[in-house]
Amino acid sequence: TPPAASGQPSAGQPQAGLPKGIRVSPVAAKIAAAQSVDLRAVKGSGPDGRIVRRDVEAAAKSGSAKLGGAGAPAKAEKPKLKVLRPDGAVSDVALSPMRTIIGKRLLEAKTQIPHFYVTETVDAGALSTLREQANLLDGLKVTVNDLIVRATALALRVHPKLNATYHGTSIRQHDSADICVAVAIPDGLITPIVAKAHTKSVRQIGDEVRALAKKAVDGKLQPAEFQGGSFTISNLGMFGISEFVAIINPPQVAILAVAGIKDEPVVRGGQVVAGKVMRLTISADHRAVDGADAAAFLKTLRELLEAPATLLI
Known part of the structure; x- marks a missing residue:
């Protein structure tokens, strides 16, 4: 009687189930x-x-x-949750100068700016595939955020009402898409600027964002690298969250909140299939932007992200 199959290939026996295209001597x-x-x-x-x-x-x-x-491929052990610890004493933590300024600006923004919010759902299947394919190239690293910055810059050029700053008696519409990217640092949050993002490739944007983020964490940003900008992106997708809203960074009139890419059912060709979705929420200043403006901007942004090859031109 032959021995029962173990599911593990024996010596000299080729592995079954290899993806099409893998060639082995x-x-x-x-x-x-x-x-x-x-x-x-x-x-x-x-x-x-x-x-x-x-x-x-x-x-x-x-x-x-x-x-x-x-x-089967060996799976890495999932890290355990470290949420249990001994009780400790109550402590008062003094606000740092940066945290004090951040708190003051956010309070003013939230209380003085009439925020409204519009959310759009993006079919992110093609976006994820493009990113994976781009990262097959040795020495190249492309993130979803790089692609979103590029798409946002292009969409802002079509919808100048969102690429604007509010100045009390006037609204300044900017020609250049100078996009601030929110970066968490030990003492708070800072928004370095990718200047003229609409003129830069995905690779250039990615290299610049990573360089600016490192300088931000190291405390080496120059004022010109974080003061100004015409629009802000806040991305919490790396935490896997489904949706959130952000507070406008004045005098800008809008900020884009980017959530994570989730595995969810989608409808394609009248059929419900497994897919990947991402939710984008724009917070806009109603003194300068109307709901139709925000919706039109998100529509253009969604169309670009769902046809991501357009971002490589």
């Missing part, structure tokens, strides 16, 4: 089966990306592509 396949190397996690260095012997041997040595039980 016979020798590499044999070594992978013998040493429990997951070929799905190995990058081929042979002709046309073919996985060859040296690739499998390197993966086996590093342990970076080890098969788990039943031939």
